[in-house]
Amino acid sequence: xxxxxxxxxxxxxxxxxGVTTGDTGxxxxxxxxxxxxxxxxxxxSFADLPFPKKVRDELIEEGRASVHPPLPDSGWVxxxxxxxxxxxxxxxxxxxxxxxxxxxxxxxxASENE
Numbered sequence: 001x002x003x004x005x006x007x008x009x010x011x012x013x014x015x016x017x018g019v020t021t022g023d024t025g026x027x028x029x030x031x032x033x034x035x036x037x038x039x040x041x042x043x044x045s046f047a048d049l050p051f052p053k054k055v056r057d058e059l060i061e062e063g064r065a066s067v068h069p070p071l072p073d074s075g076w077v078x079x080x081x082x083x084x085x086x087x088x089x090x091x092x093x094x095x096x097x098x099x100x101x102x103x104x105x106x107x108x109x110a111s112e113n114e
Contacts, residue, residue: 005087006044013038013094018102031094033101038094046080047090049097064089 013019013031019038024030028048030040039049048068051059056075059065065077079090 003044005081005084006041008087009041009047009081009090009094012091013098016095016098019098033098034105036097036101036104038097038101041090044081046078047093048076048078049093051075051077051097055096059093065093 010021010029014021016033018033020032022030022032024040028040028042031038037050039047041047049065053075056065056077059077060067065079068074068076068078070076077093079086079093081087081090
């Protein structure tokens, strides 16, 4: 995948309110919502994203992601980025995590205000 497609993922995800980036400490680009990691990119090769195991299993079964080799029994998934269609798929996976993290933060804020 070329740098233009990698930049497309970064540009799109950073447009979402509250998303920040940082270095993973291993040379990757991490996306976070508050203190929650949404996932990270390993250069222009692949993305790793954490999900609940049930969601992880569904994503793998649907062919939207694969097992995360370093942590095969965890909720983490991996999505290779080999072309434009993969870029959109990676953005969709980040969006799933963003929506989950944002909803969780909104529930927490609402319960604190009761």
